[in-house]
Amino acid sequence: MKILHALNWIKFAGTENACVQLCNELVKEHEIYLMSDKNILKYIDKNVKLIEINFKKNRYNPIFLHKIAKILDEISPDIIHAHNAKVIEIIYNARFFMKKKIPLIATKHTLEFKKNYKLADLCVAVLDETKKILPPNSIIIENGILYKKPEKIKKLDKFHIISSGRLSAIKQMDVVIKALSLVKFDFVCEIFGQGEKQGELERLISELKLDKKVFLRGFVDNINDHLASCDLQIIASKFEAYGLVAIDGIYYSPLMISTNTGICERILPSELKFSATPENLAHKLDEIHANYDKFVQIFAPIKAKKDEFSVEKMAQKYINAYENLIKDFKK
Structure with missing residues (x-):
């Protein structure tokens, strides 16, 4: 054809x-x-x-x-x-x-x-x-x-969080950054993507004194490698028409949490969803960090269905x- x-x-x-x-x-x-x-x-x-x-x-x-x-x-x-x-x-x-x-x-x-x-x-x-x-x-x-077989990147010695997507208001990366200023554990967070909110997010990271914990990495072609090497992926979007980033998570991330939007609304159980306020996300992150293996097991059946996507x-x-x-x- x-x-x-x-x-x-x-x-x-x-x-x-x-x-x-x-x-x-x-x-x-x-x-x-x-x-x-x-x-x-x-x-x-x-x-x-x-x-x-x-x-x-x-x-x-x-x-x-x-x-x-x-x-x-x-x-x-x-x-x-x-x-x-x-x-x-x-x-x-x-x-x-x-x-x-x-x-x-x-x-x-x-x-x-x-x-x-x-x-x-x-x-x-x-x-x-x-x-x-x-x-x-x-x-x-x-x-x-x-599916592209990922290459493992060197494991960090801190709890490693990734969020990826366009740096725009609808993706709510500011909520992720504000939530991370409230958590009770040590971490490193990498945010991948480009967009009009980059300057604003850089200022927010500086204001919250997260310069040594939260990093804007720009766009990369090998997001699969990074996701496969992290501990947790966060999707904080206000809404997604679909959300290919979530399918990336199913294929590569050991654990993913999301707002109730796009494909995540249908495929994720309530334990892996959060409402997009800094306080709610921070609470969810503290809960996950304290009970990490339990949440990985909750996510495992979703990962097992990756071929559907x-x-x-x-x-x-x-x-x-x-x-x-x-x-x-x-x-």
């Missing part, structure tokens, strides 16, 4: 990661094109054919739309898979300039309502909550990731969806 993915690159975060994981898995058996920014090149398999497009241009510009249509006509994919609301509209409008109409499928990776999804021939939600804001012609396909399963569900849409399109 010839499949073209279209992604408006913002930065390498959840949506971009999900698209890359899918493309890299599908290219093992299919011809895959990815229409996106050149910045994504280092993340994709060498067999994925990148078409450099700046989707930030005016989506109503007929010259730009004609350019997109010409590219699509030349490739002539069996199906087009869009990963952002803006891209859906661009592809939909470009189809008016094309020689033949190609079916358009779109995945909703966030919980922000966007009316553009009604333009797709089929919508995919990553969770039940996401499906509620999509048109009736929607199905659910949960995200998956590719494999990229292979996700890719096969998408292939089934593509084939069904193509079949319906020909009727």
Whole structure:
């Protein structure tokens, strides 16, 4: 099958990661094109054919739309898979300039309502909550990731905590830092990610005199290695549409706790959830530190189900969806 993915690159975060994981898995058996920014090149398999497009241009510009249509006509994919609301509209409008109409499928990776999804021939939600804001012609396909055997990093001599994600208000890294200023045990915490709140978080760490305990490490390509080498992973997000970082935790972390959001709302028992205030999180951390083996055992059955979140399963569900849409399109 010839499949073209279209992604408006913002930065390498959840949506971009999900698209890359899918493309890299599908290219093992299919011809895959990815229409996106050149910045994504280092993340994709060498067999994925990148078409450099700046989707930030005016989506109503007929010259730009004609350019997109010409590219699509030349490739002539069996199906087009869009990963952002803006891209859906661009592809939909470009189809008016094309020689033949190609079916358009779109995945909703966030919980922000966007009316553009009604333009797709089929919508995919990553969770039940996401499906509620999509048109009736929607199905659910949960995200998956590719397992990479981690390399152990030297074990620290203190209780080692990791939190990873975009440094934005919604991820609530400030709650993690404030909670750590209240705990009753010694620790080291590494926060991985980039974002607009970095300066604010650096100041907070300094104000709370945590400079020798909490470290902002930026973005890394080997988060699996770090998670496999820590004692605890914290997800403090206000909400997640899905949360690939949680799947990372299931694959690699010995123990993970989270707010009641995204995939964690469904897969984690109450003992591994907390409400996102510094006091509540600090209490949970003290409890975990005092009874660590007990909490690791609680998390073990969730880790045992990691194959349910494999990229292979996700890719096969998408292939089934593509084939069904193509079949319906020909009727």
